[in-house]
Amino acid sequence: MSTAVGRPARLAQPAGETWALPGGRGVRLRPLTAADAGAEQAFFRGLSLDSRHKRFHVGLRELSPALLALLTDVDQRLHRAWVAESLQPGRPVVADARYVRDAHAPERAEFAVAVADDWQGLGLGRRLIAHLAAHARQQGVQALYGDVLAEHRRMLALMRDQGARLTPHPDGPQLVRAVLDLAPAPSSIMPACDDSSSAAACCWPPYWR
Numbered sequence: 005m006s007t008a009v010g011r012p013a014r015l016a017q018p019a020g021e022t023w024a025l026p027g028g029r030g031v032r033l034r035p036l037t038a039a040d041a042g043a044e045q046a047f048f049r050g051l052s053l054d055s056r057h058k059r060f061h062v063g064l065r066e067l068s069p070a071l072l073a074l075l076t077d078v079d080q081r082l083h084r085a086w087v088a089e090s091l092q093p094g095r096p097v098v099a100d101a102r103y104v105r106d107a108h109a110p111e112r113a114e115f116a117v118a119v120a121d122d123w124q125g126l127g128l129g130r131r132l133i134a135h136l137a138a139h140a141r142q143q144g145v146q147a148l149y150g151d152v153l154a155e156h157r158r159m160l161a162l163m164r165d166q167g168a169r170l171t172p173h174p175d176g177p178q179l180v181r182a183v184l185d186l187a188p189a190p191s192s193i194m195p196a197c198d199d200s201s202s203a204a205a206c207c208w209p210p211y212w213r
């Protein structure tokens with residue numbers, strides 16, 4: 005995903021929120037900070053090769069210093085990123101979700117999500133994508149897109165189920181571009197979100213719930 009965005013002033017960090025998951029597990033979703041570099045490296049290193057390939061489309065063993073910097077030097081304005089940390093001791097990061105607005109067309113944003121292998125299938129991915137979409141929509145993003153390997157049937161099914169258009173990718177048939185069209189949030193019927201509120205709690209349109 006592109007992270008070629010400008011470096012505007014950093015915004016205040018909103019509080020996190022806790023999500024209960026099946027099996028008595030839970031996570032705390034909170035904005036990523038520069039202090040998460042080590043936790044991010046550990047998270048991505050801990051992914052299976054298959055999951056890393058699905059996330060980055062190449063077979064990375066670990067994040068290079070440059071890629072780690074791109075993923076953790078987040079302005080939380082054009083580039084919004086969250087981590088879900090386990091509520092278990094040690095609070096390891098178990099998921100990462102982000103979107104980056106196009107600096108030249110900020111009504112468009114590219115998203116990416118990854119869930120630790122032993123936390124997959126618990127609804128976290130679905131919920132993270134809904135969170136990204138709700139937040140992006142509240143920020144005025146009109147199209148949230150992600151590039152998915154054509155062989156990644158789980159992600160394609162998930163995106164289709166979330167209402168995405170699956171479109172051909174300009175780079176060829178090995179990729180599919182999943183596009184979520186986000187209608188503007190009508191302020192008359194939805195409370196406005198600020199940076200301290202949960203986008204999921206106050207801004208989900210009906211189809212994200």
Ligand SMILES: CC(C)(COP(=O)(O)OP(=O)(O)OC[C@H]1O[C@@H](n2cnc3c(N)ncnc32)[C@H](O)[C@@H]1OP(=O)(O)O)[C@@H](O)C(=O)NCCC(=O)NCCS
Binds near residue numbers: 124150162
């Ligand atoms: C793709 C990914 C984000 C999905 O996250 P997740 O937390 O596993 O997904 P969820 O538990 O929310 O499940 C979403 C859907 O995926 C499917 N799914 C989940 N677990 C599955 C499994 N073990 N086998 C088959 N399908 C499964 C189901 O259709 C599910 O829908 P449902 O809730 O109606 O059952 C996650 O698998 C992941 O991070 N993979 C590696 C990185 C990656 O692929 N990132 C996306 C790049 S485009």
